[in-house]
Amino acid sequence: MEVNGTEYLSFKLLDKKHPEYNGLEIRTTVFKEKRIRNSFGQAEDRYRVKLKIRLFGKIFNTFFTLTDRKKMNYPLLLGKTFLSGKFLVDVSLNNISYQQKIKNKS
Numbered sequence: 001m002e003v004n005g006t007e008y009l010s011f012k013l014l015d016k017k018h019p020e021y022n023g024l025e026i027r028t029t030v031f032k033e034k035r036i037r038n039s040f041g042q043a044e045d046r047y048r049v050k051l052k053i054r055l056f057g058k059i060f061n062t063f064f065t066l067t068d069r070k071k072m073n074y075p076l077l078l079g080k081t082f083l084s085g086k087f088l089v090d091v092s093l094n095n096i097s098y099q100q101k102i103k104n105k106s
Helices: 096-105
Strands: 009-013 025-028 031-037 041-055 058-065
Touching: 041 096
Parallel strands: none
Antiparallel strands: 009 025, 031 041, 041 058
């Protein structure tokens, strides 16, 4: 999308069926296209954007590539570059940041 000569990327996070979906459209001028290999090993072009995420009560800035994940199990994947040096991954646990969020709301 172009507005007054400035190129914008517009996207929504999450699928309409996701319980956290809010319909908010995000617009940014800070993006670029990147060729990546998907989980099937096929090369595809995706937009890369910088977003803020909250994990365990802390805000982090990190890059994400955008793709349609509505048919996939998870709406978002955190990459090893982001996780490295910040988190220890315990594969026996599941959704602990989200569970902590729910617990703190009550």
